Amino acid sequence: MKSAQPEEKSKSVFTDFDYTRFYHYSAEDLAAVLHPFGEWLKEARPAGYYLHGQALASAPTPRVKVRDGKTGQIRELLNLSSYNYLGVSYRPEVKRAAIEAIEKYGLGASGSPILSGTFDLHIELAEALADYKKTPAAILFPTGYSANVGFISAIMRSGDNIVLDQFAHASIVDGAILSKAKTLFFRHNNPLDLERKLANLSGKKLVIVEGVYSMDGDMCALPEIVEVCKRHGARILIDEAHSMFLFGPNGRGVVEHFGLEKEVDFHLGTFSKTLGGQGGYVCGSQELIDYVSGFGRARFFSCSLAPVLAAGLLAGIRIVEQEPQLRAKLWSNVAYLRRRFTEEGVDIGHSCSQVIPVMINDDVRVFPIGEKLQERGLFLQPVVHPAVTRHKSRLRIFVSASLSEQDLAEAVDTIADVLRQEGVCRR
Ligand SMILES: Cc1ncc(COP(=O)(O)O)c(C=O)c1O
Known part of the structure; x- marks a missing residue:
């Protein structure tokens, strides 16, 4: 370059x-x-990059107020861009819990979790999560990013081997770099290539995968990957950032979906996606969690998660536990979008989840197309290199259970119409 x-x-x-x-x-x-x-x-910026980082002026509900990066005007747009997959973050119960916590504790934790920053709410949240996940224990990090960086660098060392999916999230890559372990990549979701990479390695091996990949919305080929790892004596870490609380009969993630909860060694995720909050976590044995508590530097050299977040997240977990119909609504929204996009000839890549890329495959045109969609009332973001491979640019949709069928129809009709005008649609 x-x-x-x-x-x-x-x-x-x-x-x-x-x-x-x-x-x-x-x-x-x-x-x-x-x-x-x-x-x-x-x-x-004026040529299209302004679409990134436009300020929101309301909660990330289906209709969201966005300050237009070009005109400065606030417009109400149909929100296809916020994680919040189950629409939990703005529920009255969550807001009430957060307000009560603010009244009691104030704004932040004002301390590291190993000094003065652990509150009763953190302990309650970690226990509620471990309970949900059916693991003996769990530990919290300030973000999903720091969970990956802190956990990977705590358990892997110089001389060890890490094998990552080619599309691993930046936080996984950064954790691997910080650990100083030798790091290799295997072809995206390709167990055969993983096998080739593992076959040449000796020493400690950790394979890291994601439950659902955040750029393509495809699911990890976990059964095959587990089988290869077992044969090569490699441990597995799964990052369920985009799959926890959604997949599996009880929402315990892709590991539950495949019935492989016990076959995967390390379970990590974030509260920023499905619950629309903030904070990362690792679930596992008490021994593992005690170790991470002592060696996860990204956790204890950083201030604890704000108590207000812990309170809101606890309320969010309760909602997810008590309302499986939210997941059912999300999957029915996803099915509707997939069917309609396919009928309209819109390329959505290999998505099989609530992350749906609208493939444009042109690193320059993705911006004017994104602009047109925004002018037509949709809030969704262009994703370009280095987040995705060059010439694989896309506009990425995050589906929420809160979107109505009318919202979804509006989204598909507008996207298909604009893509047809631009000659990007297959039909
Ligand atoms: C797979 C994956 N892991 C970790 C993260 C980081 O999570 P957070 O944004 O909560 O820090 C993300 C965020 O996009 C992600 O997609």
Whole structure:
């Protein structure tokens, strides 16, 4: 890859819209990258990048108020962009629990979990989660990102081997880097390639997969992966960020869906997706959790999860436990969208979950198409390299149980219409 030189700017908005070139910029002064990047951003923002990071001015409900990145106007859009898969975060019970916690504890934890930052609510939340997951214990992290970084770097060392799915989330990759273990990638969801990679390794081996992959919405080929790992003496960590509380008869994730809860060694996830809150976790034996409590640096060198979040999450878990109909509604919404998109000839890749990519496969056109959809009232985001492979750009939909059939019909009709005008639809 070429380094970004200031004179390249004259070639327009860096036609490939790819800011990864700035990772490779080199100059004597560390700060010298700021100016060329700033210049690039000045052009890229109005040309489409403004769609990223637009400010929300209301709760992430099906109709959300968004401050338009171009005009500054606040508009109400149909929300296809927030995780909140079961619409739990804005439920009255959750808000009430959070308000009560704020009244009692104030804003934040004001301490590390091993010093003054553990509150009764944290203990209750970890216990409720372990109970839900049917594991002996659980431990909380401030975010899903820090759960991966903290957990992986706590259990793996220099000289060990980590084998990651090619599409592993950045937090998994960063955890592997921090651990200093040798890190290899296997082809996405490909047990045969995993087998090839494991066959050449000696020493401790950890394979890391995700329950549902966040960019394509496809599900991990867990039975085959477990079988390969067992044969090669590799342990398995599953990140169920996008599958916990959704998959399996009781919502215990893809491991429950496949009946493989006991075959997977380490279970990790986040509260930011299905529950629409914040915070990461690891579930497992008491021994494992005690170890992570002592060695998960991303946890104890950071302030604890705010008590207000713990209170809201506890209420959220109770709702998910008591209302399995929410999952049923989500899956019926997903089935509707999949059927309608297929009928309309919209390419949704290999999605089999509530994460549905609308494939555009063009790193430049994805932005004007995203803009048109926003003008037509939809809030959904372009996803480009480095989040996905080059030329695999897409507009990503997160489906929520809160969306009505009317909302879904509006979404499909608008997307199909715009894609047809743009010549992207198959039909
Ligand atoms: C698979 C996966 N793991 C971890 C994370 C990080 O979670 P959080 O956003 O809660 O920090 C994400 C977030 O997108 C994710 O998709």
